[in-house]
Amino acid sequence: MKRGLLLLLFILFAGAWLGEKMVQDPGYVLVSYNSTTIETSLWVLLVAGLVSFIAAYILLRLLSKARIPTTELRHWGERRALRNAHRKTLKGLQAFNDGNWWKAQRYLSQAAPRAELPLINYLTAARAAQEQGDDKGADELLLQARQQSPQNATATDIAQAQLQFERGQFEECRTTLTALQTKVPKHSQVLRLLHSCLVQLGDWQGLAALLPELRQNKILPQESLLALELRCHRTVLGQSLAQLPADTEHETRVQVLNRAWQDLPTQLTSEEGLVCDYVTQLITLGEEARAEIFLRDQIKRNWNDNLVRIYGRLQGENAHKQLEIARKWQQEHPDNADVLLTLGRLSMRNGHWGKAIGFFEQSIALQPGADAYAELCRLLQHLGEHDRVATLLQEGLSTTGSGLPSLPMPDKSATVSA
Template structure:
C-alpha cells in the first residue's frame, strides 16, 4: 500500500513538472514533405508518438494471441494422437505375443497411421500378416515401412528376408540378403541369415566364399564354423567330379578336382577325412598315380590309420614301388593293423600270395577286423583252401554282425555216394 502511494506521488510530481515545462515553453516542430507542411508543438508530437506506440503494441498483441489457440489445439491433437498410438501399439504387441494375428495386424496398422515413428508398427504388422498367410498384405506393410522410414532399409530387409525364408522363397531371400550385405557388410544377423539361405539352396560355393566373413565377425561359434567348412568342402569336392561331362578325359576331371581342392580353406586341406575323400576322387578321375603321390606325401607329414588303409586300395602304375614304400613305414609302425592290411593288399597287387596271407593274418592278430578277414578269406578261396577260407569268413561275419546265438539246428545231411 505504501509503495502505491509513493509511486502515485512520484507520478503527480512528474506531471506537475512536465505541465510547468509545457506552460513555460511549448516548443515548435515543423515537418515538411514536398509541398505539404505540418506545424505543431513539441509536446503534442510526443503525445501522438506515445499514442501510436500504444496502438501498435496492442494490435501486435492481439495478432499474437489469436494464433495461440490454434497452436494449443495442434499440441492437444498431437498429444492425443500420441496417446492413442501408444495404446494401440501396446494392444497390438500383446496380441502378437498371444498369436492373435488378425487383431495384432489391425491394432499395429492403426497405431502406425497415428505415430510419428511408425516403423516398428509396420514391421510387426507385416509379421502378423505373414502369420495369417496374407503375403500381399505383408508386402504392402513392408512397402509402407520403406516409405515412412527410407533410412531403415536394413531393418526392413531383414524382416522381408525372414518372411521369404519362412515362405520357402529361398532364391528371393538370397537376393534380398545379398543386397543387405552390400549395405551392411558387417551385420552379423544378415550374415547368419545368408549362411542359412546358402545351406537351404545347397549353394556350397557361396557358403565357402562367405566363411571368411563368418569368421571375421564371429557370427557363429568356432566349432560350428569348422563343421560348416568341412560340410561345404565335402559337397564341393563331390560336385567337382559329378559336374564333369561323361566324355571328359582323366586330365580334365583331375584338374576340376584339384581346382576345387585348392580353393578350400587351408585348415580343410589338413583334415584327414577330406584328404581321404580327395584321394578317392583322384582315383575315380583316373589319376591313381597322382593320388598315390599325394597320399604318400601326406603320410610323411602325419600318420593316419584311415589314410594308410586307403593307400592299400590305390592301384598305381608301379605297385612294386608302393609295396616298398609301405615296407619302409613298417619299420616304424610295426604294430599297426591298418598297415598290415595295406601291406597284404599291396602284396596281392604284386602277386606275392604267401606274403599277403602273412600280412592279413598279422593284421587280424593285432586288431581283429572284418575287412582283413574278408581279404584273407577271398585269397584263400582262390588258392583252393576252401575250409580255411570258410573259417576266416565266419570270423569276419561275427566281427561285422556279432556272434550268432546258440540255437538248435537240424542234423547235417549226408550226401549219398555216387553210383557207378
Template structure:
C-alpha cells in the same frame, strides 16, 4: 497478521486522503470523438479506468486459461492414446512369442500408427502374417514399415530377406541382399544371410568370394567358418569333375588338380579337404596320384581309414608301396587296418604266405567281415579248403551278424527225409 493490519491502515490512509482531495476539487475529464463528447469528474474517470483494466485483465486471463485447457486436453488425449497403443503393442508382442499369430497381427497392426515407433509394430506384424501364410498382407506390412521410417531401410530389408528365404524365394532374396550389400557393405548379418542363400543356390564360386569378407567381419565363429570353407571347396572340387563328364579320366584329373591347386594355401593342408580330394582321385581312377596325397596326409596325422584306403590303391610301384606300409609298422604294430593293408599289398606283390599272415594278425586284433573275406578268398584260391571252412565256422558271427534268435538243431543231427518231414507236419 501484522502485515494485514499494516495494509488496512495504509488503505484507510489512502482512502481518507483521496476523499479529502475529492471534496477539495472534483476536477473533470473530457473525452471527445467527432461530434460526441463525454465529460465527467476526474475521480469517476479514474474509477472507470481501474474497473476497465480489471475487466480486461480478467478477460485475458480467462481466454488464456481456456487455451491452456485445450492444450492440456490434447496432451492428455495424446498420452492416453500412447498408453493404449503401448499396451496393445505389449500384448501383441506377447502373443507373438506365444505363437498366437492372428492375435499378434491384429494388436500390432491396430497400435502401429499411434505408437511412437511404428516400425517395430509393422515388422512384428509382418512376421505374424508370414507365419499364417498371408504373404500379400506380409508384404503390405513391410511396405508400411518402410514408409513409416525411411531411414530404417536396412532393418526392413533384412526382415524382407529373412521372410523371402523362409518362403524359398531364393532369387528375390539374393536380389534383396545384394541391394543391402551396396547400402551397408560391412553389415555382418547381411553377409550371414548371403552365405545361407549361396549354399541353397549351390553358388559355390560366389560363396568362395564371400568367405574372406566373412572372416574379416568376424561374422561367423571360427569353427562355423571352417565348416563353410570345407563345404564350399568340397563342392568346387566335385564340380570340376562333374563339369567334364564326357571327358577322359586324364582330363578330369587335370581339371581336379587345377581346382585343388587354386584353393587358398592353408586349405590345401586341411585334412578333411585333402581326404575328399583323395576320394575324388580314386573315383576317376587316378590312384597313383591319390597314393602320394595319402602318404602326405599320414605324415601329418595317422588315420586308420586312410591306411585302409592306401591298401586298396594300385600304386605306380607295388613293391615301393609295400615297403612304405612296412615302414609304418614300426610305429603302429597292432593297427588292424595297417595289417589288413599289408596283407593286400603283399598279395598284390604275390607274397601269398605273408599276405595270409598279415590277414590273420589283423583278424586277431579286430575281427571284421572285410578282413575275414580277404583271408577266406585267398585261402580258397590256395586250395586250403578245410582251413577255409574252419575259418568261416569260427567267425560265422561276422558273416551272419544281425540274424534273429531262432531254435537250432543239435550238432550232428541229420536232416529228416521228405517222408518223415511230411509225417511231422501232419
C-alpha cells in the same frame, strides 16, 4: 528532465506550426469509387490515417498477447491423436502377444502414422500379417515402413529377408541379404540369416566365401564353423567334376579336379575326408597312379591308419616300390594291423602269395577285421585250401559278428521251408 522538456517544447512548436498551416490552406481531397464520393480536407485525411495506423498497431499488439485460441485447439487435437495412437499401439502389442494376429495387425497399422516409433508398429503389423498367411499385406506394411522411416531401411530390409526365408523364398532372401551385406558387412543378424539361406539353397561355394565373415564376427561356435568349413569344401570338391559337360576331355577333367584341390585352404589339405574324396575322384578318372603318389605323400606328411588301408587298394606304376614303402612303414609301426593288411594286399600284387597269407594272419591276430578275413579267404580259396577257408569263415563270423542277438537256431536235421 531536460530531455523531456525539450521534447515537449518541440511538440508544441510542431503543433503550432501545423495548426497555422491548416488554417492557411486546409487543402482538398476527393475520393470517388463507382457512384460513391468522399470529400474532405487534406489535413483531416492525414490525421484520420495516422489515427487508424495507431489503432491497428495497438489492436495487433493486444491480439498477439492474448494468444489466439486456434493454436491451442490445434495442439490439443495433436495431443489427443498421439494419445489415441499410443492406446492403439498398446492394444496391438497385447493382441500380438496373445497371438490374436488380425487384431494386432489392425490396431498397429492404424496407430502407425502417429505412433512415437512408427517402425515398430509397421514391422510388428507385418509379422502379424505373415502369421495369417497374408504375404501381400505384410509386404505392403514393410513398404509403408520404408516410406515412413527411410533412415531405418536396414531394419526393414532385415525384416523383409526374415519373412522371405520363412516363406521359402530363398532366392529372393539371398538377393535381399546380399544387398544388405554390402551396406552392413558385419551385422550379425544379416550374416546369420545369410548363412541359413545359403544352406537351404545348397550354395556351398557361397558359404565357403562367407566363412571368413562368419568366423571374424563369431556368428557360429568354433566347432560348428570347422564342421561347416569341411562340409563346404568337400561338397565343392565333389561338385567340381559333376558341373562339367559330359563331353569334356579327360585331361581337362583332371586339371579341373587338381585346381579344385589346390584352391582348398592349406589347413584342410590334410583332412582325412577331403584326402579320401580327392583320391576317390582320381580313381574314378582312371588316375590311380596319380592317386598312389598323392596318397603316399600324404601319409609321409601326416600318418593316418585309414589312409594306409586305402593305399593298399591302389595300383601304382611300380607295385614292387609300393611294397618296399609299406615295409618301411612296418618298421616304424610294427604292430599296426592296417599296415599288415596293406602289406598283404601289396604282396598279392607282386605275386608273393605265402607272404601275403602271413601278413593277413598277423593283421587278424592283432585286430580281427572283415577286410583281413575276406582277403585271406579269397586268397586261400584260389589256392585250393577249401577246408581252411571254411574254418576261417566260421572264425570270422564268430569274431566280426559278435554283436548279433541271441536267436534260436534249427537242428542239423531240419529242412529249409518257406
